Amino acid sequence: MVTETMGKVTLASVAALAGVSVPTVSKVVNNRGDVAPATRRRILDALDRAGYLPPGQRRPPVPVAPRTIDVVVDSVTSAYYAEVMDGILECAESGGTEVVLSKMGGHPAEEKAERMRERGRRGLLLVTSRWSSGQIKAIQNRGIAVVVIDPINPSGPGVSSVGATNWAGGKAATEHLLDLGHTRIGFIGGPASAECSQDREHGYGAALLERGIPIVEDYVRAGNFDADTGSEALARLLALDRPPQAVFAASDSIALGVLAHARTRGISVPRDLSVVGFDGTYIGEQAVPQLTTVAQPLKEMGRTAVRALLREMGGDRPEPTRVELATRLIVRSSTAPARNSS
Incomplete structure (x- = not known):
């Protein structure tokens, strides 16, 4: 009735x-x-x-959740993601914003955007996204604000992103090894398409060239930001006629793989091989020996990205920007003077 x-x-x-x-x-x-x-x-x-x-x-009212954001990550198992997520959650909590976390999968970007729209959510934060600029554009065209942290693929114009001074950090890491007297320095990077890895490699190359040391193509390896890449790349570097005296790894996880493989080969770090990582995560302090690394402000990167996303969701949309936060070199016990150096 x-x-x-x-x-x-x-x-x-x-x-x-x-x-x-x-x-x-x-x-x-x-x-x-x-x-x-x-x-x-x-x-x-x-x-x-x-x-x-x-x-x-009668249609049910569309749920409205203006203070909810979606965060999509490639993995939740690495120290890098743990520290970035800590910053994201901290900033969201302080601002009364809820976070919906999901893992990067095989679902099309358009499908993700439609699911968000159905639930009334309008903000998406991508962490080391592998989505192409076209996929991200498709999301934006559906009224979803997007900010990217350390994209694997170029985000394209019109997308705000947050990262660190990767080129300067790569240069500082290599200069540290050069100052210790190392001249044969290998570089083990992440995916060849990853902008952050490219910038770290370019910083490595710039430091060598400034000292008049040519870049040896065989010393440069690429893979993923994981320990397996470090282990496999070091095996190939050691097989060279003149293997490197030192290695700059583009992530702490890669560096851990280098340390592990060195142990299996009876190579002493840092006596026989100096190793520098990149990220500054807690796993560097727990490594044996403790890892010299270039520290990124990972928590602050997460906080900065959340603040930028909330501004865009609120209608405050300045020209999309690339924010780069400063890195710093932390010297620990995985690096030492070259054995042929005074």
Whole structure:
């Protein structure tokens, strides 16, 4: 039985519009048969003009969650992601923002955007995203604000991103090894397409060239930001006629793989091989020996990205920017002077 009130439309207002009694309107609404055809048509016309919809045709209200953001990561197992997520969650919590976390999978970007829209969410934070600039653009075209932290693939124009001074950090790491007297220095990077890895490699190359040391192509390796890459790359570097005296790894995880493989080969670090990582995560302190590394402000990168995303969601959309936070070299016990150096 329909009640007296139907949203903003009442039986009384429809009855007044049709010039009939409230019980008569109720009979029509409830599909009772004891109403004259002419009267029924007049009431139906009044219901239509009043904008009344039967309960079965009413759409539920779209949920609105302006203070909820989606965060998509490639993995949740590395120290890098743990520290970035710590900054994201800290900033979100302090601002009363909820976070929905998901893992980068095989779902199309458009499908992700549609699911977000259905749930009333309008902000997406991508951490080391492998999505192409075209996929990110497809998300933005559906009204979703996007900010990227350390994209693997170039994000393209119109997308704000947050990272670190990767070129300067790569240069500082290599200069440290050069200052220790090392001249044969290998570089083990992440994916060849990753902008952050490219910048670290370019910093490595710039430091060598400034000292008049040519870049040896065989000393440069690429893979993923994981320990397996470090282990496999070091095996190949050691197979060279003149293997490196030192290695600059583009992530702490890669560096851990280098240390592990060196142990299996009976190579002492840092006596026989100096190793520098990149990230400054807690695993560097726990390594044996403790890892010299270029520290990124990972937590602050997460906080900065959340603040930028919330601004875009709120309608404050300046020209998309690339924010780069400063890195710093932390010297520990995995590096030492070259054995042929004073």
